[in-house]
Amino acid sequence: MYKNIIIAVVCLIASTGIAAEKPSVSELLKRHTTTQATTQDKFKSFIMKGEDSVEYSMNVRLTGPIPTRADNEKFYHLWEGRSDGKRVTIRAHMWGNPSVAGGYIPKSKPSYRSHTWDGQQFWGYSRGGDSAGIAKINKKQDEWRRKSLIGGHGGSWALGYFGVSEEPAGIVLREARSISVRDETEKINGVDCFVIDADTKCGKYKVWIDPEHGYNIAKAQVELREGKNYLFHGRPFDTAGAKLSFSMENVRFEKIDDVWIPVEADTRFHRLFHSGKSYFSESKAHLKITDIILNPDHDALGSFLPDDIKNGARVRIVGVEGIAYRWQDGELIPNIDEAVIDEIDKMAEEIMAETIRTKSTIAPMVATISDLLKKYAETQDKLRSFIAKGESTIEYIKIPRQSGRMQKELCEFRTDGDRVNHRGSVWDKLLSKDKALYKSLLWDGESFIQYRQGSQLTDSTVFIEKNDDGKKRMIATEYKGAPLMGICGGDYDRIDSILRKADNISLQQKTEQVGNSQCYVIDAVTKRGEYMVWIDPEHGYNIAKIELQKRKGDLIGSSERVGIGMLFLLKNVRFEKIDDVWVPVEADMKQYQDDHISIIKWHHKRTKMTLNPDHNALGSFVPDDIPEGTKVSVSGEYGREYIWQNGKVVSEDGGDVKF
Secondary structure (H helix, E strand, C coil), X not given: CCHHHHHHHHHHCCCCCCCCCCCCHHHHHHHHHCCCHHHHHHCCCEEEEEEEEEEEEECCCCCCCCCCCEEEEEEEEEEEEEECCCCEEEEEEEXXXXXXXXXXXXXXXXXXXXXXXXXXXXXXXXXXXXXXXXXXXXXXXXXHHHHHHHHCCCCHHHHCCCCCCCCCHHHHHHCCCEEEECCCCEEECCEEEEEEEEECCCEEEEEEEEHHHCCXXXXXXXXXXXXXXXXXXXXEEEXXXXXXXXXXXXXXXXXXXXXXXXXXXXXXXXXXECCCCCCXXXXXXXXXXXXXXXXXXXXXXXXXXCCCCCCCCEEEECCCCCCCEEEECCEEEECCCHHHHHHHHHHHHHHHHHHHHHECCCCCCCCCHHHHHHHHHHHHHHCCCEEEEEEXXXXXXXXXXXXXXXXXXXXXXXXXXXXXXEEEEEEECCCCHHHCEEEEEEECCCEXXXXXXXXXXXXXXXXXXXXXXXXXXXXXXXXXXHHHHCCCCCECCCHHHHHCCCCEEEECCCCEEECCEEEEEEEEEECCEEEEEEEEHHHCCEEEEEEEEECCCCEEECCEECCCCEEEEEEEEEEEEECCEEEEEEEEEEEEEXXXXXXXXXXXXXXXXXXXXXXXXXXXXXXXXXXXXXXXEECCXXXXXXXXXXXXXXXXXXXXXXX
């Protein structure tokens, strides 16, 4: 792996001496990338420290519903990188104003991040202010991760990584599609430098080679090839729809152990969007290496030990699900919260007690599974079109348990079977009802329109996505009354359609009493989990109770797989007859996830239910809740800004927009 480090340094270090005449491209690259084995050994093991100052600005809204702007933000890094050729660690403090969302970070309480490959596993750790922070351990060897540690730290530019490729410049140039050296040299910082032009797999490179400073690169300009993904600071970066460029200049060199090393430079990364206007984002940085120590005793220094993790930090081990840890005096301590364990035990006892209590001894039944599912579907068809107003009380419990976080929600759900509109206001003890957060999700048959309003009207945003009717099913899952429609936690489809595709399904020979009704009980094993469903023949063959167990690998959502187990429960369903149709109007739901042992409990009540309303006359699927002037983001329209005006999307100059 760390041949890359050696190659990168070699790319910046070369034999001394200036050619009497213009060398060929191959000669220049050889001088740029070749060095003696002893010099390679010198830079096989090192400790490098540095400091950066970065100015960031942009005038474009990024993808997603939340607008993002930044004007002349400035932040700072102090970093240290260590490597012995096989192991590597990068640690950095940051302060200033790195993002609008994050807010200002004082130098007295900087944020901190570290990444380490200790030869056996990866350690990632972050903390902010006085917090103990969060750590993650990954034992899987991953080439991308290893490269990201080299290409992503503060000194990467000095190793030849120009923020546009996961490979150093020497390798990129050697593999160029076309390359040439100019006849005339150009002076850079008083030195006559050779100028190389190259068309590479990453884009167009222009580099100035300094023969008086070890044939290092004294200046560089790169224009990225559009439409290709790159690793930018170790992360995938998509250049589609934008013109991107990188430059480095004002490079200062120092001679360390008889080797010329770049120790200071200015860089610029610019992104210009194709939108007909001058939308851009740009970062300018002054980078400085303050100290280099060659061949330190890493073992004596503990260079690759996680001694920077604070006591009390939460720790997750990738691949070890269901157990959370905390860090204490250099050891992993499992997080075991007795209160939550008691809650889980109580929940299991409730399930078993109710099962035992409601077992009946009536004679074998004559109903079939197909009959029961058919009658359930017939009732749901009568409930295809409705308006339901409701209220929910929601409690969230997590490890480490502090106290259950409570929320209140008022909502309205409208559907005609094809179109869906869900609107809701949420508040808690920290956010008063009169400053509740508001959201609306609408599928009008052609577009998905998402509107969110924070505690202040200025926080409002609209996000529009065209031609995706899959959003219709997603909206239903956002509705806390979705289980009353037969949509369980973790599912997008109604339960009868899932049961019809079961791998194994059976009907218990005896009914069970749920409330005042004798209910049929269906057991099913499906690709989406194991279902136990109680169907109530006295209330329109609606569902009176559900137990759903999803295990790792089962389907969840639209097509994803469960990474952690979960249990969903529906009980205490109350029915009312509306327009001669039995309707479930109230119930208790509980969802338990075992990754960090989290529980969500909620009670939903439909306070008003109208069947088969005239949706068109009522404007049920018209986005009439969006204030005039709200900023709009349209999926696929990157870099373009719109506003909501007179019930539609218009450009900033007021012109109509057609997608």
